[in-house]
Amino acid sequence: MSMFNTGDILETIEMFTQENLDVRTVTMGISLLDCIDPDPAKACEKVYRKITTRAAKLVPTVDAIAAEYGIPIINKRISVTPIAMLLGACPDADPVDFAKALDAAGKAVGVNFVGGYTALVHKGFSAGDKRLIESIPRALAQTDIVCSSVNIGATKAGLNMDAVKMMGQAVRKTAEMTADRQCIGAAKLVIFCNAPEDNPFMAGAFHGAGEPDCEIHVGVSGPGAVRAALARLPKDAPIDEVASLVKRTAFKITRVGQLVANLVSRELGVPAGIIDLSLAPTPAIGDSVANILEEMGLETCGCCGTTACLALLNDAVKKGGVMASNHVGGLSGAFIPVSEDAGMIHAAETGCLTIEKLEAMTAVCSVGIDMVIIPGDTPASVISGLIADEAAIGMVNSKTTAVRVIPAIGRKAGEVLDFGGLLGYGPIMPINQKDPSVFINRGGRLPAPMQSLKN
Amino acid sequence: MKAFITVVGKDTVGVVARVSGLCSELGINIEDITQSILQGMFAMIMLVDIAGCNVSHEELRSRIDALAGEMDMQITLTRQEVFDAMHTI
Numbered sequence: 001m002s003m004f005n006t007g008d009i010l011e012t013i014e015m016f017t018q019e020n021l022d023v024r025t026v027t028m029g030i031s032l033l034d035c036i037d038p039d040p041a042k043a044c045e046k047v048y049r050k051i052t053t054r055a056a057k058l059v060p061t062v063d064a065i066a067a068e069y070g071i072p073i074i075n076k077r078i079s080v081t082p083i084a085m086l087l088g089a090c091p092d093a094d095p096v097d098f099a100k101a102l103d104a105a106g107k108a109v110g111v112n113f114v115g116g117y118t119a120l121v122h123k124g125f126s127a128g129d130k131r132l133i134e135s136i137p138r139a140l141a142q143t144d145i146v147c148s149s150v151n152i153g154a155t156k157a158g159l160n161m162d163a164v165k166m167m168g169q170a171v172r173k174t175a176e177m178t179a180d181r182q183c184i185g186a187a188k189l190v191i192f193c194n195a196p197e198d199n200p201f202m203a204g205a206f207h208g209a210g211e212p213d214c215e216i217h218v219g220v221s222g223p224g225a226v227r228a229a230l231a232r233l234p235k236d237a238p239i240d241e242v243a244s245l246v247k248r249t250a251f252k253i254t255r256v257g258q259l260v261a262n263l264v265s266r267e268l269g270v271p272a273g274i275i276d277l278s279l280a281p282t283p284a285i286g287d288s289v290a291n292i293l294e295e296m297g298l299e300t301c302g303c304c305g306t307t308a309c310l311a312l313l314n315d316a317v318k319k320g321g322v323m324a325s326n327h328v329g330g331l332s333g334a335f336i337p338v339s340e341d342a343g344m345i346h347a348a349e350t351g352c353l354t355i356e357k358l359e360a361m362t363a364v365c366s367v368g369i370d371m372v373i374i375p376g377d378t379p380a381s382v383i384s385g386l387i388a389d390e391a392a393i394g395m396v397n398s399k400t401t402a403v404r405v406i407p408a409i410g411r412k413a414g415e416v417l418d419f420g421g422l423l424g425y426g427p428i429m430p431i432n433q434k435d436p437s438v439f440i441n442r443g444g445r446l447p448a449p450m451q452s453l454k455n
Numbered sequence: 456m457k458a459f460i461t462v463v464g465k466d467t468v469g470v471v472a473r474v475s476g477l478c479s480e481l482g483i484n485i486e487d488i489t490q491s492i493l494q495g496m497f498a499m500i501m502l503v504d505i506a507g508c509n510v511s512h513e514e515l516r517s518r519i520d521a522l523a524g525e526m527d528m529q530i531t532l533t534r535q536e537v538f539d540a541m542h543t544i
Contacts (some may be wrong), residue, residue, distance in 0.1 A: 005457070006489055006500055008542040013461045013531050068512045070458075072534030255540040 010018065010253075018226035020287040021253060022072040023260050024280050025112075026062045027200030027217045029207040029273060030054050032081040032116075040093030043086055051078060051105035051114075054214050054270075059110040061267045066133040069263070071256060074422075078106055079205035079217075080116035083276060087128030095132050099139035099146050106145045115205030117148040120195070123157040123445070125328040133166050133407075137173040140185035147203035153193035153391040155398045158363025159446035167191045168384030172407055175376075179409040182417050186406040187371065191387050193394035193401050198274045199330040204367075215273035216265050218330070218332065220257035223341075224287040225249055226313075230295035238307075242296055243316045250277065250320030258325045277321030278366060279313070281341035283424035289313070289334050290343025290353075301343055302353030310334060311364035331400060333366025339419065339426030342369050349427045355386075356432075363393050368402040371424070373417045374431045376409040383407070385436035388446075396449045456506040457486075460519075464528030466497035474501065477522055482509040494523070497528075502535075529539040 015021035021385035035046035059076045066073040083098045099117050106114035117139055119129040136148050150167055153159035171186055178185035190204040197208020200217035229249045233241060257275045265272035281289045290301035293309040314333040322328055336358065338344045355372060362368040368390050374383075386402045394401030408417045408428045418425035462474055471488070478485055479502075487502040508515055515532065523530040 004487075004500070004538070005503060005542065006491065006498075009459055009461060009500055009538055010463075010493065010498060012538055012541055013463070013533065016533075017529060017531065064512065067516055068534065069537055070531060071537060252541040256537065259536060259540040 015225045019228045020284050021222040022074050022307055023257055024221035025077050025219040026074040026264055027077040027079055027205055028055050028058050029079045029211055029215045031207055031213045036086050036089045038090050040097055044097050047101045048085045048105045052108050055109045059178050062264055065263050075112045078114045079207045079311055081207050082118035082120055084119035084128040084132040087132055095135035096139045097128055097141055099143045102146050103143035104194040108231050113145050113147050113202045115147040115202050117146050120151045121160050121163045122151050122154040136170045137177045137266050140188050141177040147188045148352050149190045149192055149204040151192045151195040153395050155194055155395050156448055158448040161390050161446055162443045163383050165440050167387055168380040171383050172380045175407040175409050179253055183406050183409055184419055187419055187423050190402050190404040193391035196330055200276050201331055210299055215271050217273040218261040219276040219278055220253050222253040223279045223281045223289050223292055227292045243312055246316035247320035250317045251324045254321035254324035259337045264432050266373045274327045276330030277326040277332040279317055279334045282422055283342055285342055286337050288341045288343035289336055289339055290347055300352040301347040302357050307360050307364055310361050314365050331366045335367055336361055336365045337371035339424040343424050355429055362401055370404045373426045373428045375413050376407050376411045378407050378431055381437035381440045384440045458503055458505050460503055461531045462528055463496055466521055482507040484496040515542040
């Protein structure tokens, strides 16, 4: 039996079957720049036709590769050009018609989500941007699989505080308009600083203007596999060995993603874009980023030491994944969503994990305050303040940060909101309710930070 | 079109016979085989060539799943490329 290593084979099978290793998403990025039309009905028709043509074979192809190779592939998704760019050409259009076109096209080809109901306003608003932002609550209430994102800041541009104010209001209104459905609309809306233009993960996926006409991105996952590997490491092993083990595991996980990207790209005749090296947790027991941090030696995620462990994890995932893939992009790192991670849910329920600690963690994780459920009476200005804080962390540290919070309309801290599926459930976490509205109402642009003299 | 079939579970009589019987029926050639006891569980690994398989990938998977159910064991079929990607540089 010299031809293969039985240990390697059984390790891989265990990762797939026991430790929830999967390719989380194959996302087709599609440019809609050639669908711009002053007639909104024609523009929507072009959008529908382009998506259903380009992505016609996406789902069956990915499913066939999953079956043929024995690799679990969970989601198939589409990201498109920020719709605000199309809206600029048709000032009289109802933006929601574009959301409905995306929803219908996505359903026609059978994908799980379509991302790109998006505006990029980090330096200011161009034609279409404000109308798109104002329409987000309606768009997310009237569609099922459309996701929305708005980039309100960048390291080189500063923070658009007028947009920060608008987005606090948009988050609240989106939750209110879907209050009868667990406020699900707000779970499909993310506010970014330094948004990547090739992100395959929802809700923040969109297809940037610098991307090719069509490409295939792959987002890998596997917190369970990393946790299981660390569980086998002695508890007195030095932290260097922890980092090394995370790197080696991330390498293996990412190689599966690269293999899938190559296969899908070849089958569809569409160029492979990026691999997103992310640890994306699910509510399944053990498939948790919080549990990884606890395996490193924390009693409960959120205690002192959490930020340091997360910094190690985020960095080691990148180091392991970079060599395993041709092109790295997207968000790449460790996600820390609360409702999608059983360990985070537990930590929040016991009060060990607070929003303030999560904010500190976002300085070293790949994204930000994600899938956090806040009390239903939280004012828009408080949400805007949270967005501004989070964006400031991203802006100053030259990294992506984001806010995806769900105001639980009609409910208070301590109660639970349950979205079902991969979005999970979670306790409503208390948030500081003191009023930042004078700051938020100032508007204007918070200046971009120094990029030298750093201390 | 090389692939590995793994069979993991409580050891019973006729495991090799039943899995290789299914391979024979579906035109799958067994090239190598090993078995061991892993943490008290029976583990068999077969290197097979599925180029001559006479059913679709979906049908092959459902037949394997059905056999796994009958034998109350976990059976997987994974293409060799997956292991090459993960374990070689």
